[in-house]
Amino acid sequence: MNMETIDAYSEVERTARESYGRLVAYLAARWRDLAAAEDAMGDALLAALETWPRQGIPAKPESWLLTAASRRLVDRARHTRIAAGAVPDLVALSQEARHWSSKGKSFPDERLNMLFLCAHPEIDPASRTPLMLQTVLGVNAERIASVFLVKPAAMGQRLSRAKAKIREQRLSFDLPDETELPVRLSSVLEAIYAAYGSGWEETAGADARRRGLAEEAIFLCRLIVAAMPGEPEAAGLLSLMLHGEARRPARRNERGEYVPILEQNTALWSRTMMEEAERCLRQAARTGRLGRFQLEAAIQSVHAQRAVTGRTEWEEIALLYEGLARFAPTVGVRVGQAAAVAEARGAEQGWALLGALPREAVRGYQPYWATAGHLLKRLGRLQEAREAYSLAIGLAADPSVREFLKRQSASE
């Protein structure tokens, strides 16, 4: 490859990364067929790889791709009789694309509408997160399947079914009206949080159910916060994820071993991310509308203060968990609360909360058994502690978490 070819390749790659979601969303919103818009975009990117090295990189790469993709849609529609009636629409779309480029303006950003469409009540909740990752960020089905531990072929089918549903039921690309908006927004945020895939950091040795796509989730959440700065839960979620992401470099030591939050070197925490997380949380708090994500972010904010004060205010964390349990009384929250209460008020009180959880609900829940092992050991109930640790190890998928728990179980 010569230099120009390499330049053209990296320009295609860069444009694809930055504009893929905007281009697909723009095409899909007008042509109302998501799968066709993605195919056309894929063809346009291939065409760019063929053309740009020979003819040079166009002045407006995005507009070039948009025009090429619109043409593909027109060509395809002309070849399939069913869609023939739509050709005039497509020709208009194609002209519109040229119009944006000649005016030197950038075309409208429909990614927000796309995120809301992905969280439409008609779309199966299990498909929402994969759909967002694929349509807005172009993450492929295989990668999504690996992150979510799903059979890749099944993930592909799930995505195609969701796209077919959008087309056949003509699900609207328009933003929901004011009455429907709050519920839909909360579905959007849930789906973004599912992409983040974090574990409960207060519980030493908790195994994240999956490793997640943290950067991608943060990117999607930023889109929401930028478009809806007045929505406190969106800012809360962004704050929560940024606090978690700030600690990524400290979560494993140089030997690759798991490091629980209390033993993490705070010098390794990202100051920039923590500051942005705090700004988001303040922005959310100004609205005076409290919610689950803000409370979770507030818990992480207390942890972050250790970087300044050198200590963790567990009583504050325990109180925030009490509040959180009112919004989201999930097993995960209850376990986190028990762990915080144990740190703040002693292992007996923590165990009282943990032991009260219904047996059936915690049977296969790894963070419960990691916390149980820790608290039982502190209470001197060593045989029970070993049993609990054993289950926590057996239920963990991350080898470094397993090794950590083995060390915990063996130490007195």
Place this chain on the structure above:
Amino acid sequence: MQFTLLFYESPEEFANRKDPEKQQDYLAGWSHYVKALRESGVVVGGFGLFPPETAASLKRKDGELVAQDGPVIETKEQLGGVFVIDVPDVDTALEWASRGPSCAVEVRQNLPPMK
């Protein structure tokens, strides 16, 4: 739905079974996992296998049976053990597979029993 988890082990993992220094760690890894599987109530059956070099294989060549030492197919990773579990769906089967200590695992749905 019944699924079979086929646990494949690398030559190193098979070697760890016999290494006096690593043996205990190797076994502990499996015993925690098996305990968690059993406690969850999903186990239909399962067992570990002696290493592939102990295997005897029969292959039919032109209608004649040929006996050979070792596994049917020589690959780097070899079958080290199997578990049959009864779970609601393939996603849950994959979740259990992800917790296993071996380097690779294949998940297959079992055919219904023959009439």
